[in-house]
């Protein structure tokens with residue numbers, strides 16, 4: 001089973017992709033995570049894309065398509081994958097189509113997580129993660145049980161994404177509406193688009209997502 005999670009920055013794609021990975025064994029493929037790894041490792045690609053990411057703009061299609069094309073060749077993708085943050089433009093969606101067709105694969109569901117933009121600014125600017133285990137927290141909505149200590153691993157080191165500041169978040173939302181929103185219609189035409197309410201609590205979003213994946217609900 002191959003899935004795409006669609007939704008603006010902050011909609012919860014990463015959180016839900018991890019839950020889908022744990023529950024259904026589909027590998028989370030996050031182009032944002034892949035790019036951040038390239039930036040951290042100071043590779044040629046990382047150096048090329050850092051400024052674009054910090055400005056909240058989209059990395060050129062050819063670079064992203066090449067990254068995904070390489071990644072889905074890996075054996076861990078054979079049981080299926082959940083794409084998180086890709087495709088983000090119509091040319092990326094078309095390139096993905098071609099890539100999958102040549103491999104005899106297809107996308108089973110494109111799940112659009114529907115949310116309010118204004119709420120996304122608050123969600124994103126307050127979020128941070130444990131530097132050791134990656135557990136996610138939020139200044140207002142999800143603080144560790146003991147202040148400044150990770151619930152999961154006990155670490156006291158936390159990090160924030162450099163592009164999670166208000167100015168960049170607004171640019172990322174703008175890029176989403178200009179370049180990514182048309183993708184919903186692209187997949188609607190193919191009959192694979194499903195919508196869920198991303199403003200609900202995490203557990204409820206998870207329940208709706210599972211219902212789609214289990215094929216019990218199409219909207």
Ligand code: AMP
Nearest residue numbers: 031032053056057058059064085086088
């Ligand atoms: P994300 O972690 O998905 O919010 O992505 C962080 C940043 O990485 C975005 O703001 C873009 O600069 C870049 N990025 C991630 N995925 C893509 C993509 N599919 N196409 C273009 N740029 C991307």
